[in-house]
Amino acid sequence: MMANYAMAFDYKLCINCHACEVACKEENGIDLGAKNHRLWIDEDGETEGDFWNLARDKITFIQMQCQECQDAPCLKACPNGAIYIDDNGIVRLYKEKCDLTLACMKACPYDARYIDEKNAITDKCIFCADTRLARGETTTACQITCPAKLRYFGDLDDEESEISKILRERKHFTLKPELGTKPKLFYLE
Amino acid sequence: MKIGPINIPLKEDFSLKSILGFEKTPMNMLVAVLTLAFLAMFVVGVATYLMHGHHAYNVTREHPWGLLIAVYIFFVVSSTGFCIVGSLGDVFGFKDYMMISKRAIFGSIVTILAGFAVIAFEIGHPVTMLIYNVLSPGLTSAIWWMGTLYGIYLTFMIVEFYFLLNNNMQKARIFGLIGLLVGLAAHSNLGGVFGFLNARTISNGVFYPTYFILTAFITGIYLSFIIMGFRYKMNFDEKTKALLVGLAKIQTLLIAILMFFETWKMLTAVYGGMPNRAEVAEHIMHSGAFMYGEVLMGMLIPFTVMLLTKWRSVTTYVWTSVIGMVGIFFMRYDLVHDTQLKPLQMMKTHEYQLPPSWVEYFPSATEIMISLGGLGLCVLLYYVGTRAFNLDEEH
Numbered sequence: 397m398m399a400n401y402a403m404a405f406d407y408k409l410c411i412n413c414h415a416c417e418v419a420c421k422e423e424n425g426i427d428l429g430a431k432n433h434r435l436w437i438d439e440d441g442e443t444e445g446d447f448w449n450l451a452r453d454k455i456t457f458i459q460m461q462c463q464e465c466q467d468a469p470c471l472k473a474c475p476n477g478a479i480y481i482d483d484n485g486i487v488r489l490y491k492e493k494c495d496l497t498l499a500c501m502k503a504c505p506y507d508a509r510y511i512d513e514k515n516a517i518t519d520k521c522i523f524c525a526d527t528r529l530a531r532g533e534t535t536t537a538c539q540i541t542c543p544a545k546l547r548y549f550g551d552l553d554d555e556e557s558e559i560s561k562i563l564r565e566r567k568h569f570t571l572k573p574e575l576g577t578k579p580k581l582f583y584l585e
Numbered sequence: 586m587k588i589g590p591i592n593i594p595l596k597e598d599f600s601l602k603s604i605l606g607f608e609k610t611p612m613n614m615l616v617a618v619l620t621l622a623f624l625a626m627f628v629v630g631v632a633t634y635l636m637h638g639h640h641a642y643n644v645t646r647e648h649p650w651g652l653l654i655a656v657y658i659f660f661v662v663s664s665t666g667f668c669i670v671g672s673l674g675d676v677f678g679f680k681d682y683m684m685i686s687k688r689a690i691f692g693s694i695v696t697i698l699a700g701f702a703v704i705a706f707e708i709g710h711p712v713t714m715l716i717y718n719v720l721s722p723g724l725t726s727a728i729w730w731m732g733t734l735y736g737i738y739l740t741f742m743i744v745e746f747y748f749l750l751n752n753n754m755q756k757a758r759i760f761g762l763i764g765l766l767v768g769l770a771a772h773s774n775l776g777g778v779f780g781f782l783n784a785r786t787i788s789n790g791v792f793y794p795t796y797f798i799l800t801a802f803i804t805g806i807y808l809s810f811i812i813m814g815f816r817y818k819m820n821f822d823e824k825t826k827a828l829l830v831g832l833a834k835i836q837t838l839l840i841a842i843l844m845f846f847e848t849w850k851m852l853t854a855v856y857g858g859m860p861n862r863a864e865v866a867e868h869i870m871h872s873g874a875f876m877y878g879e880v881l882m883g884m885l886i887p888f889t890v891m892l893l894t895k896w897r898s899v900t901t902y903v904w905t906s907v908i909g910m911v912g913i914f915f916m917r918y919d920l921v922h923d924t925q926l927k928p929l930q931m932m933k934t935h936e937y938q939l940p941p942s943w944v945e946y947f948p949s950a951t952e953i954m955i956s957l958g959g960l961g962l963c964v965l966l967y968y969v970g971t972r973a974f975n976l977d978e979e980h
Contacts, residue, residue, distance in 0.1 A: 431646050469783060475729035476714065477721035493717045496709020498649040499728050505784030507929040510646045511639065516709055575783050 627958020660700030666805025883912020
């Protein structure tokens, strides 16, 4: 039985500790370096005030990674048909078909892809599909590491899953919905 | 030269000696030295790329396409432009333009080959691209259509050129017409690569696919002036003058339409202050590459000179066409750079720094060397072609 994996974020709980980034790199063997990341934390808002009296309380941290679009622009833009949506609803890549045209990077509205130099492909978050999901676990490295426990990961098609319940209970939004990409990452109000 | 049933009419004196036996005027020597220098740069640039990969380029996660993509576009636009100008005579039957057909079609072949030579060192796995473009085509991808159609277009251009060389005008017309249609389709798909970028409001929409065809025609005419100036050493006979005066008149009209297009593109982009679009348009309009490169060199100078001289001073237009081509280069560079100017997210990659307002990019030395190498390759191929084939009209 295949799942339809998605993720929800109680994003206001984020303390910007970057444990998710470290866990992701460790779990999935991502190259070191600031530019090599499958997920990252955006800041919405700026530090206010003058020196000695700086206020950072207006800043919101937003968890960013591939939005697992159901109508993915990267998939449409790839000239080689290298990008596909797998049985678990995750946007994946046939590594042998990637020619590094970088059309997917240019087409992605969320800046989710980067060049994985080790494998010479464009890489992005795949919900730990090659590691944790492949081992039969149904959690992601970022989710179990998050000290604020703000990430909910699970099967959208299973009405009893934690993510389905929380999406029923709480208001949520997706990023750039006007583009019609139908993301499967939800941000809880 | 005969290869089986294929007869390629080479010039009788074609040899290494004839290639090296050009007139040693200061201008010819300058072009020769520059071409050799560019070719040497190409070798150094490619070697650097092969050793360091994309690290040799200044492209980043936020700005994945850089100078080499711009130069590729520059060459393929030039190719389509040459094809349009070449088709005026041998496809559409305008007799005045027949004398440039063979030369322009040959130009369309060498420019697209130079473009392919440059893009081969931008794409990470060019061989994988060739294999999987065929085995698992991405039919929703404008790049797939563009690449495939350009491949077909190149084949038709070569066949058309073959028939032109053999004075088989009927077959040249058929292959020329199909080649032109395929080339226009390929070229508008290249515009579609940018037009399909829903996430980038400055680029998304119908503008680029149509603008590409228009600017291709303009580029083709600029290049026609340059190659005819080179061919006749600025001493044009009456027939050539009539051809160039006709092209200058068409060019004035086309540039006027382009200025109209650009004006409305910028006005609609700025109007209403739509986030992400208006600020990017304003940023573009304040850049030197746009104002001095695209507008002044690419449009205003050639346009004004042609209007003021009332299409009579064709030798001047050869020089304004060189200026125009510099402007066309900036059009391509800006097209690639400007569509990546605006960060898609607030990319805070370093702690205790504000996220950048604009994505910065300036090409690396390796990118510049490979790009100039493409130009050198183009000039070399064209020059060898002038020595190997009779590119003038035969009676």
